[in-house]
Amino acid sequence: MSKSLLVISRQAPWSGPSAREALDIVLAGGAFDLPIGLLFMDDGVFQLAPGQDAKAVQQKDLSANLQALGLFGIDDVFACSHSLTERGLTPPASAQPMDSAAISQLIDRYDQVITL
C-alpha cells in the first residue's frame, strides 16, 4: 500500500516560488496516484483568498493550479480555521476548514508530512 503524504503549505502566494513549489509537490504526487493531502496554514491560507490578481505583479495565476487539484485526484484539501480567522478570511468552498485539534489528528493520520 502506498504511503500517504500531507503537504502543509504555509507560504503566501506572491512571496516567491515557494507556494507554487509546494503545490507542485502535491500535483506530482497526484500524477502518481499517491494518497496526498494538502493543508493551508498560516499565511498559506492567503492562497485561497478570493479576487486575487496575479497579473498585477506579473505572476502566473496560482488559482489555476489550485483548480487542477481535483483533476489530479487530490480531494483532501484543508484549511486551518485559526489561520483563516486570524486573517479575517471566510472559509473557502475549495478547502475544508479544520481547527487545531482536527489538524493534530490530521497530521497523525498521514504517514509522512512536508511543511513548507
Place this chain on the structure above:
Amino acid sequence: MSTLHVVSHSPFTDGRLASCLRVCGAKDAILLCGDGAYALHNPALHSQGVKVFVLAEDSQARNLPVPDWASSVDYSGFVQLSIDYDKVNTWL
C-alpha cells in the same frame, strides 16, 4: 502515531513554533535546532507540557543552558529520535 516536530527558527521573530504548538499532539515531541534553540528561553514552551529536545551543538554554540524540562541530543540521538517517532515534521 507520533510526530517529531523539528523547528529551527527563533520563536521571538517567527511564528513557526507557535503554530507547531497549536497542532502538537499528546504523543508528539519538538526538537529545537538552529535558532529554534532560543526557545529554551521561552517559558511558554515548558508550560505546554510537550516533550522537548534540543540539538546539543546549537544550545552549546548559543551558550544556552538546557533546562531540566528539555533533553539534549547529538546527531546520532537525532537519528534515533527520527526512528522512535513515527514521522518527522520539519517546519521548513
Place this chain on the structure above:
Amino acid sequence: MKFAIALFSAAHAPSSRRALLFAQAALAGGHEIVRLFFYQDGVYSAANSIVAPQDEQDIARQWREFVSQHQLDGVVCIAAALRRGVLNAEEATRYQRSAVNLEAPWALSGLGQLHDAAQAADRLICFGGP
C-alpha cells in the same frame, strides 16, 4: 531503517550542514539512505560554483564528497534548478547558457523522484530554513 532526505536550503544555510551531519550519522548508525532530494533553494547546495573562503566550511563540496564516497543517489529537482540557474552540461547546452555548475555525483530529475524516495523509505526527513 531506510531514510529519504530532502533538503530545501542553500549550502550557506545552517540547515544544509545539519542535513549533511544527519545523513552522516544515519550511515554511521548502519542505516540506509535511499535518496537525497534537493528542492527549492536546496539546489544551491549541489552547485559546484560556490567558492568558500579558505577558513570556512565548504558544505557544497562536502555534500559532493559524501555522495560520491557512499555512492548515494543524489537527485536535484530539475525545475527548481533551472529556475535558480543550477545547470548541468546537458541543460546548459539545451538553454544555451555559458555556465555549468552541476556535475556528477548529482543528477537532475523531476519531483517524481521525491515521491518515489518517500515511498521506498521508512522515514522522510526534510531540512531547510535557518
